[in-house]
Amino acid sequence: MKTRKYRILIVTSEDRIALKLKEALELKNWTVVVAPTYNDGLFLFRESEIDLVVADSQLDQGDNLSFLKEIRALSCVPVVTVTNGDTSRTVIEAFSLGADEVIERPYHYDEAVCRVERLFRYYYENSPFYETTGTFKAPGLVVDFAQECVTVENKQVELTHLEYKLLIYLIQHQEQVVARTELLEEVWGYDKFGSNRTVDNVIQKLRKKLGEYSEDVAGFIKTEWRRGYRFKVTN
Incomplete structure (x- = not known):
């Protein structure tokens, strides 16, 4: 099996978090693109070859988890949803809407990398x-x-x-x-x-x-x- 250079889309308005997470993911030789808004994220997802999405549960447009709903209407690529960790209801709703993984703030970037790597193995590398x-x-x-x-x-x-x-x-x-x-x-x-x-x-x-x-x-x-x-x- 050939080595794949996966493409990851990060959607968050928090520049500092996006930069640090991007740097951590790129250490695995993955390609990472960042979108700061809901519409930018949808545009990049539609126009790019994206293998996995990491997105905040709440963005600048729409209701809570609306971006996740939109992605699930378009594709079944793995999605990691990041929540504020203030309520279990959001976590449950994220999974019910099709999130593959939920990370609650605050989190370590190494943890996020491990969770992303696990999803790649499950969805792509272990496939018959x-x-x-x-x-x-x-x-x-x-x-x-x-x-x-x-x-x-x-x-x-x-x-x-x-x-x-x-x-x-x-x-x-x-x-x-x-x-x-x-x-x-x-x-x-x-x-x-x-x-x-x-x-x-x-x-x-x-x-x-x-x-x-x-x-x-x-x-x-x-x-x-x-x-x-x-x-x-x-x-």
Whole structure:
């Protein structure tokens, strides 16, 4: 398995905390970007390839934990929520909304790094998807499982980890209809708080990236009305 340089998004209005946490995370050779506001955080999340989010429970816009709600509507990437530690209700609500980890202030930066590292191991490095070997070939599409490389019409396609895992799962079950709930359970490993909208959003992004090089290849991922998705190669 190749080494990954994960990308982390920190969303907080506290500059000093953001800087120190960024420095601690970068010691692990991870790439860290910082957003000081709610809207900046959403913009960076949508425009960047983000593997994990660390966000304050309350930001400059919206209700408490509104940013977490927004991220969960878009994706199932790991999210660490930072609370003020003044009430257990906030912690419980954060988990109920889909937070993967909650850190209460005050906390040590080394503790935050350890928690982030654990989430990376759980969500990415221990996944059976990365043990797949060999090559899958279809007209215009080549997937090298060992190198985790996807090429369309001889051009490499840059996919996020979730997009890659989703594509591999569909390929492994080609010709079969795969329900959204199954994708949430098997690809995300996250069936309690996920939603059909989450799956549909990632499918849309995956098709768009493949379609930039070949609409035919993007069309291999077919929507089965009210049932889910099917990977079917058409010649």
